[in-house]
Amino acid sequence: MTAAASQELLFLTPQQKQFFDDNGYLNIKSFYSPHELDEMRRQFHELVSQTENRPKNMSYAFMPQAEGYPVDPYNPLNVVGMMDHVLANEYWFDHFTDPRVVAVMVDLFGPNIDFHNGKIRNKPPGFVCTQGWHQDWPYERHTSPDLAAVITYIEETGFEVGATEVIPGSHRKGEWPTYNGVCVADDLVKDEKPVVMAASGGDIAIIHVMVLHRAGHNFTHTSRHAIINEYKTAETIDQWNNRCAFAGLPLARSRKPLMPRVHCRQGRRI
Numbered sequence: 001m002t003a004a005a006s007q008e009l010l011f012l013t014p015q016q017k018q019f020f021d022d023n024g025y026l027n028i029k030s031f032y033s034p035h036e037l038d039e040m041r042r043q044f045h046e047l048v049s050q051t052e053n054r055p056k057n058m059s060y061a062f063m064p065q066a067e068g069y070p071v072d073p074y075n076p077l078n079v080v081g082m083m084d085h086v087l088a089n090e091y092w093f094d095h096f097t098d099p100r101v102v103a104v105m106v107d108l109f110g111p112n113i114d115f116h117n118g119k120i121r122n123k124p125p126g127f128v129c130t131q132g133w134h135q136d137w138p139y140e141r142h143t144s145p146d147l148a149a150v151i152t153y154i155e156e157t158g159f160e161v162g163a164t165e166v167i168p169g170s171h172r173k174g175e176w177p178t179y180n181g182v183c184v185a186d187d188l189v190k191d192e193k194p195v196v197m198a199a200s201g202g203d204i205a206i207i208h209v210m211v212l213h214r215a216g217h218n219f220t221h222t223s224r225h226a227i228i229n230e231y232k233t234a235e236t237i238d239q240w241n242n243r244c245a246f247a248g249l250p251l252a253r254s255r256k257p258l259m260p261r262v263h264c265r266q267g268r269r270i
């Protein structure tokens with residue numbers, strides 16, 4: 001990349017952009033400061049423990065308590081998944097519209113970025129991931145595969161503690177054959193070299209819509225939590241009838257993030 005081109009990046013280094021292009025994923029350590037993480041964990045606890053009187057479009061999925069494992073008081077109802085948590089309040093709206101995240105998407109995908117959808121994927125104690133290797137593409141077809149998920153981790157997340165696994169470079173091989181419309185047989189990836197994306201609280205990972213990945217299991221007594229917001233270019237057009245909250249909300253035009261910070265804490269912007 002030329003010096004002039006690298007200056008055009010809003011957030012990433014040229015090496016980070018190249019890594020994403022080559023591998024289909026990117027980890028960014030300490031994207032959120034300790035102060036921001038404290039507030040995120042407080043907001044997240046509220047999100048999973050106060051499930052009543054939420055907007056009807058927000059949905060929760062609960063996991064029965066796994067045999068031999070306690071329920072973590074931080075996630076007392078064993079919430080395993082949510083759709084459209086972005087409707088909960090201005091904090092979660094601010095989280096997905098954050099200009100820093102939008103700048104990362106501009107760097108990776110181009111000048112015009114829209115929101116796609118927001119969800120939560122938790123791994124309560126004893127969680128076993130039954131969804132195998134998959135690309136997100138069959139779940140979210142567009143006219144071109146210019147989408148990515150941004151996963152925010154809010155605690156240490158390692159091997160057998162809920163870490164996301166990814167197969168580097170698998171996004172460059174097009175659409176993989178599936179056995180049930182979405183999952184790819186282990187046999188087809190047996191010669192690949194998966195990477196466990198161990199993360200700390202405050203880290204993010206960006207996952208290309210075509211890269212093979214899967215969530216990990218959690219064999220500890222502490223719940224793990226991932227917030228997943230997905231973004232797309234304005235140019236790629238939804239083909240799967242996306243009815244999720246704020247789908248298509250314009251977030252960047254001509255490389256300029258559009259949304260201001262909207263969440264205030266103790267009278268000041270975070």
Ligand SMILES: O=C(O)CCC(=O)C(=O)O
Pocket residue numbers: 121136162163164165213214215216226228
């Ligand atoms: O929760 C994770 O670590 C990954 C989630 C995932 O694979 C997905 O939502 O497609």
